[in-house]
Amino acid sequence: xxxxxxxxxxxxxxxxxxxxxxxxxxxxxxxxxxxxxxxxxxxxxxxxxxxxxxxxxxxxxxxxxxxxxxxxxxxxxxxxxxxxxxxxxxxxxxxxxxxxxxxxxxxxxxxxxxxxxxxxxxxxxxxxxxxxxxxxxxxxxxxxxxxxxxxxxxxxxxxxxxxxxxxxxxxxxxxxxxxxxxxxxxxxxxxxxxxxxxxxxxxxxxxxxxxxx
Numbered sequence: 001x002x003x004x005x006x007x008x009x010x011x012x013x014x015x016x017x018x019x020x021x022x023x024x025x026x027x028x029x030x031x032x033x034x035x036x037x038x039x040x041x042x043x044x045x046x047x048x049x050x051x052x053x054x055x056x057x058x059x060x061x062x063x064x065x066x067x068x069x070x071x072x073x074x075x076x077x078x079x080x081x082x083x084x085x086x087x088x089x090x091x092x093x094x095x096x097x098x099x100x101x102x103x104x105x106x107x108x109x110x111x112x113x114x115x116x117x118x119x120x121x122x123x124x125x126x127x128x129x130x131x132x133x134x135x136x137x138x139x140x141x142x143x144x145x146x147x148x149x150x151x152x153x154x155x156x157x158x159x160x161x162x163x164x165x166x167x168x169x170x171x172x173x174x175x176x177x178x179x180x181x182x183x184x185x186x187x188x189x190x191x192x193x194x195x196x197x198x199x200x201x202x203x204x205x206x207x208x209x210x211x212x213x
Contacts, residue, residue: 007109007127009162011070012184014204015130016040018047018058019192025058029065035191036066038201044089044111044186046074059083072109080108087111089130092119097126111164115147120159129159130186133167134177149180156181171203175211184208 016035021028032043043066045059055076060083062071070087073080077088077100087109090097097110104110112123114131123129133145134152146167147155156163162183169177169185177185187204194200 007107008070009128009183011042012128012162012164013041013208014039014184014201015042015044015164015186016191016201017044017074017186017188019188021047021050021054021058025054025061028058029061031192031197032062033065034197035201036069038191038198039205040069040191040201041184042070042072044072044074045085046089046188048074052076052079055079056083059085070109072111077104081105087127089113090122090126092122096122096124098124101125113166114155114159114163117155117158120155123159123161126161128162128164128183129156130164130166131155131159132165132186134165135168135173149176152177152182153180169204171207174204174207178208178211 018028043062047055056079059073063084071085072087072089073085074089075091075094080088089111092113092115097112100110110126111128111130112126114120114123114129131152135146152165164184164186165177165182166186169187170190174185191197191200
């Protein structure tokens with residue numbers, strides 16, 4: 001695997017999480033390309049129903065097509081390393097980040113999902129946490145009820161890591177999560193289900209930037 005750059009917190013501003021291979025890897029690449037063109041700053045490959053071989057093929061294709069943004073693979077550190085991705089995102093029932101950190105290459109990015117206090121401990125040695133679902137238990141956020149902004153802030157402080165908000169994020173509420181202490185947001189359908197991922201990402205980025213002005 002190629003040497004990876006040091007983790008950059010700015011990459012967390014808009015994490016675009018993939019949806020499905022409904023139109024094959026080329027279609028996924030095109031949606032990702034358009035999302036990045038609009039302002040997405042990181043990609044997370046999440047295809048829970050696909051084989052490891054398909055995941056490697058998709059990850060390699062994403063890396064080749066979009067080398068300018070970090071690529072993480074959901075759950076599968078083995079796939080991430082085989083494909084030359086920049087890191088992995090761990091679900092709440094996955095390997096603890098500290099255990100994985102001991103065996104991955106220097107610079108390998110580790111993100112970890114968090115939804116309650118107990119899960120903060122499993123995120124120790126991660127580079128960032130994704131906390132939610134903040135507004136809804138949408139697809140890709142994991143099971144559970146919406147935790148709300150106050151709980152998001154509490155968990156962010158408890159984890160002591162840059163925190164990304166996930167779950168029901170939109171242009172209408174992205175400002176509120178940023179003001180609650182988020183380093184960025186993670187979205188699936190808001191970008192990958194949009195008829196125009198470029199414009200959707202551009203609108204989300206504009207709303208995010210406006211909240212910080």
